[in-house]
Every structure is written in structure tokens, then in C-alpha cells.
Amino acid sequence: MKKITMKGKNVDEAVDAALKVISGDRAQAKVFVLSEGKAGVLGLIGGTEAEVEVTVKEGKPEDAQQLLQDILDKMGLVTMVESRLVDDRVELVVKGDDMGRIIGKDGATLKSLEILLAGMLARLYGERSYVSIDADGYRDKRRQSLERLAQEVANEVIDSKAEKTMPPMSAADRRIIHLYLQGNPSVAIFSQGEGDARRLVIAPK
Amino acid sequence: MKELVEYIVKALVDNPSKVEIKETSGESVIIIEVKAAPEDVGKVIGREGRIANAIRAIAKAVAAKQNKKVSVEILTEDKAQNKTI
Numbered sequence: 354m355k356k357i358t359m360k361g362k363n364v365d366e367a368v369d370a371a372l373k374v375i376s377g378d379r380a381q382a383k384v385f386v387l388s389e390g391k392a393g394v395l396g397l398i399g400g401t402e403a404e405v406e407v408t409v410k411e412g413k414p415e416d417a418q419q420l421l422q423d424i425l426d427k428m429g430l431v432t433m434v435e436s437r438l439v440d441d442r443v444e445l446v447v448k449g450d451d452m453g454r455i456i457g458k459d460g461a462t463l464k465s466l467e468i469l470l471a472g473m474l475a476r477l478y479g480e481r482s483y484v485s486i487d488a489d490g491y492r493d494k495r496r497q498s499l500e501r502l503a504q505e506v507a508n509e510v511i512d513s514k515a516e517k518t519m520p521p522m523s524a525a526d527r528r529i530i531h532l533y534l535q536g537n538p539s540v541a542i543f544s545q546g547e548g549d550a551r552r553l554v555i556a557p558k
Numbered sequence: 559m560k561e562l563v564e565y566i567v568k569a570l571v572d573n574p575s576k577v578e579i580k581e582t583s584g585e586s587v588i589i590i591e592v593k594a595a596p597e598d599v600g601k602v603i604g605r606e607g608r609i610a611n612a613i614r615a616i617a618k619a620v621a622a623k624q625n626k627k628v629s630v631e632i633l634t635e636d637k638a639q640n641k642t643i
Contacts, residue, residue, distance in 0.1 A: 385574055388575065404575075406574060406575075424566065424616070427561055427562040427565055428562060428616065428619065429620065429623070454622075454623065455619075457615065457619060461615055462615055462619045464612075464615075465611070465612035465613075465615035465616055466616065468608055468609060468612040469566055469570070469609065469613070469616070472570050472601070472604070473569045473570060476570060476572070
């Protein structure tokens with residue numbers, strides 16, 4: 354992702370000049386008009402120049418990597434970001450110090466970064482984009498602890514033959530447990546409630 | 559902090575030149591005010607405030623490092639303000 358701000362007699366000329374400077378292809382460029390400019394009488398006399406911000410896209414994983422790296426740098430964190438495209442999802446991995454701060458309580462900061470990155474990619478690419486961010490193996494650890502919890506509760510439910518409602522969880526966390534217990538023939542698993550009140554229920558079969 | 563929020567907001571809107579960020583910093587509190595073009599405010603807030611809350615969470619993570627509290631306020635245009643009473 355290369356970004357440049359450029360002025361010109363009109364929007365078109367400003368964009369052309371910008372693309373020339375960063376040797377970018379117009380088809381890969383996202384243009385934001387900062388100022389339309391105004392043609393003056395007799396050419397430029399009395400007119401104002403147009404100003405544009407041109408971003409040349411380099412591909413979703415590359416652009417996402419740079420956006421996240423910029424954000425983490427500005428957060429004052431020393432990190433390195435890697436990225437790859439898996440199906441249509443951009444997967445980003447953060448390495449460095451202070452991983453706890455990047456992950457946040459129950460992954461809240463990671464989640465927030467994902468939401469922002471998805472918004473930024475949607476703006477650049479004009480389509481919905483899926484982003485997942487991992488740091489210090491958090492995703493795997495989280496999945497393992499959720500699966501452990503699910504197994505414990507499932508065992509209780511089987512012993513007591515009484516259904517149990519899980520604590521509030523994000524849709525992603527509910528999904529992990531759902532997939533994990535799906536193969537268990539002794540319990541049924543379903544969600545009930547809407548919005549913030551949605552909870553997983555594990556019931557004996 | 560201002561630079562961080564400015565970078566994030568400008569990367570979300572269609573009119574980056576209309577984004578204005580004001581930072582007021584006290585001993586233990588930082589207040590960030592975000593102004594954007596009326597048609598962009600929705601992009602900064604997001605569905606059910608998802609984007610705004612994500613910006614707040616990032617700001618909070620940074621402020622916590624300095625043992626400060628942070629408040630990120632997204633200012634809406636007059637029209638919207640009248641509606642919220």
C-alpha cells in the first residue's frame with residue numbers, strides 16, 4: 354500500500370501526477386478527493402488547485418499488514434506483523450514484546466484491532482473483508498481452554514442429566530465450543546436468546 | 559494518542575481531510591474528540607457502535623500504559639445532536 358497526497362489543476366491531473374510519482378496503476382488506486390479545486394478565469398488565474406489522496410493497493414494481506422503495523426507502531430509497541438490470505442480471510446500474526454497489551458482482557462484488544470482492520474479494508478477494496486489477528490499463540494490457547502471448559506461442562510451435564518447454560522461469550526467463542534461438542538453423542542448443544550443475551554446451552558441427550 | 563486515533567479514523571472515512579482530532583490531556587485523564595464529515599460519522603461509529611468501541615479499546619490499551627484513563631468522543635453534526643436531545 355503506497356499513499357501520497359498530490360495537487361493538480363483538476364482532480365484528474367492530480368491523480369495522474371500522484372500515480373506517476375509512486376509509479377502506480379490506476380486500476381489499483383483508491384482516490385480520495387481532498388479538495389475539488391476550482392478553475393479560474395483564463396486557465397489558472399484566480400482558481401484553486403485540486404488535491405487528492407491516492408492509495409495504490411498491493412493486495413489485501415499486504416495492505417492489512419501495513420495498516421496493522423502502522424497502528425501498533427503508533428501505539429508505541431515494538432512488533433513485527435506477518436500476514437497471509439487463507440480462503441478469503443486475511444490472517445495476521447503479531448510478534449514482539451508486550452503481547453499482553455496487544456491481546457487485552459479476554460482478547461478484547463485483538464478483537465478491536467480486527468474490527469478496525471476489517472473496516473479499513475472494506476473502505477479500500479469496496480467489499481466486506483474478514484480479518485483475524487493472532488499474537489503469541491493466543492488463538493490456539495484460547496481455543497484449547499474453551500474446549501477444556503466445554504468438556505468439563507459436558508461431563509457435568511451427562512452426570513447430572515440437567516442442562517447447563519454457559520456464561521456470556523462472543524459469537525466466535527460460542528462457535529468453537531459448538532464445533533467441539535458437535536461430535537459428542539451424549540449431549541445436545543444450542544444457543545438461545547438474542548444479541549448480548551445469547552447463551553450456549555448444553556443439554557443431556 | 560492523537561496521532562494514533564487520527565490515523566485510524568482517517569483510514570476509515572471517505573473524506574480524510576475533514577477529520578479533526580482534538581486531544582486534551584490532564585494528569586490522569588485524556589479526552590479525545592473526533593470530528594468527521596457528516597456522511598462519515600456513521601463509518602466512525604459503526605453498527606451498534608462497534609467501530610467507536612474498537613477505537614476506544616485501542617486508546618484504552620495505550621492510556622493504561624501511562625496509567626491514565628481515556629475518553630474518546632465522536633462529535634456528531636448539529637442535525638444529529640438535535641435528534642439525540
